Amino acid sequence: MEIKNAKYEISNAKVEQCPDTKVPEYAFIGRSNVGKSSLINMLTKRKGLAKTSQKPGKTLLINHFRINDGAFYIVDLPGYGYAARGKEQRNDFRRIIEHYILGREQMTLLFVLIDIRHEPQKIDLEFLDWLGENQVPFAIIFTKADKLGPNAGMAKVESYKRELLKKWEELPPIFVTSSEKSQGRDEVLDYIESINRQMAGTSGRDTDINE
Numbered sequence: 276m277e278i279k280n281a282k283y284e285i286s287n288a289k290v291e292q293c294p295d296t297k298v299p300e301y302a303f304i305g306r307s308n309v310g311k312s313s314l315i316n317m318l319t320k321r322k323g324l325a326k327t328s329q330k331p332g333k334t335l336l337i338n339h340f341r342i343n344d345g346a347f348y349i350v351d352l353p354g355y356g357y358a359a360r361g362k363e364q365r366n367d368f369r370r371i372i373e374h375y376i377l378g379r380e381q382m383t384l385l386f387v388l389i390d391i392r393h394e395p396q397k398i399d400l401e402f403l404d405w406l407g408e409n410q411v412p413f414a415i416i417f418t419k420a421d422k423l424g425p426n427a428g429m430a431k432v433e434s435y436k437r438e439l440l441k442k443w444e445e446l447p448p449i450f451v452t453s454s455e456k457s458q459g460r461d462e463v464l465d466y467i468e469s470i471n472r473q474m475a476g477t478s479g480r481d482t483d484i485n486e
Contacts, residue, residue, distance in 0.1 A: 276464045276465055276467065276468035277464070278318065278319050278320065278342055278343060278464065279343050279344070280342070280343060280344060281319035281321045281324055281340055281341070281342050281343075281349070282340065282341045283324060283338070283339075283340055283341075284339045284340065284341045284348075285338075285339050286336040286337065286338045286339070287336055287337055288335075288336050288337065288367075288371055289371075289374075290337070290374045290375050290378050290379050293337065293339065293375075293379060293381075294339055294341075294348070296345070296348070296381065297381065298345060298346065298347050298348065298381065299347040299348070299381065299383035299384075299470065299471060299474060300339075300347065300348040300349075300350050300379065300381040300382050300383055301347065301348070301349055301350065301383060301384050301386065301467055302349075302350040302351075302352050302375070302376070302382055302384075302385050302386065303315060303349065303350065303351055303352065303385075303386045303388060303416075304352040304353075304354070304355065304372065304385060304386070304387060304388065305354060305355075305387060305388030305389060305390075305418070306354055306355060306388075306389075306390070306396070306398065306399065307354035307355070308354070309354065309388045309389065309390050309418055310388065310390070310418040310419055310454055311325070311351060311354065311388055311418075312325035312326060312327040312351065313325075313327055313418075313454035314388065314416065314418060314452060314454050315340070315349055315351055316454070317452075317454040317457055317460060318349070318460055318463060318464060319340070319342070319349070324340060325338065325340070325351050335353055335368075336353065336371075337350060337351075337352060337353075337371065337375055338350065338351040338352075346471070347383075347467070347471060348381070350375075350382075352371075352372055352375060352376075353368045353371060353372060355368065355369070355372065355398070355402065376406075376409075376411055377409060377411070383412070383470060383474070384412050384413065384414060384467075384470060385406065385411055385412065385413040385414075386413070386414055386415075386416050386463075387399070387402065387403065387406070387413055387414070387415050387416070388415075388416050388417075388418050389415060389416070389417050389418065389435070390417075390418055390419055391417040391418060391419055391420050391422070391423060391428050391431050391432065391451065392419060392422050392423060392431070393431070394431070394434060395434060395435050395438040400438065400439075403415075403439065404442065407442075407443065413447055414447050414448040414449070414450065414466070415435075415447055415448070415449045415450070416449075416450045416451075416452055416459070416463065417431070417432055417435075417449070417450065417451045417452065418452055418453075418454065419453065419454075420451050420452060420453040420456075420458055420459070421453040421455045421456050421458070428451065429451075432449065432451060436449075448466060450462050450463050450466070
């Protein structure tokens, strides 16, 4: 799949204020400073579409980006696990995230971003367990693969797989990406396209996503 156009549409803190559409939404979430905005910009090939910042915890709202004239949306969710936030603000963010993930009918798949440089983190594993308990469809995207060599990166991924398989019977889809080198772009977009086609009930011949 190729993204022909991508446009920022709206930011808000309430699910009921999200766009009133029936098209699929693919949401992106991860720990603060995981490279979420950079990944969205890489996928859409629109530098500056999602605002990046050197300061962790910059994304404070649910941000909707309209893709291919409304064929689907990419949604940028607030990052979790930013310790510098106060307890009240962390609770507010948790409510925003939970209300969107569990209450938004259009939320088709959640991409959970994980920095490939780190060993499995408790906060990420707990979040993935929560998704499983609530039967939320998700995939994992490892970011910043360019920061490690190929062998070191794969070793980190395998470490995460082993940790997940201690509790999970099967693994979710897993992608390895680098926003700097556009690594993994085709794989992620092709996966989104395959879901769009399944939802549309077509073999792909009648869809205009690639045109």
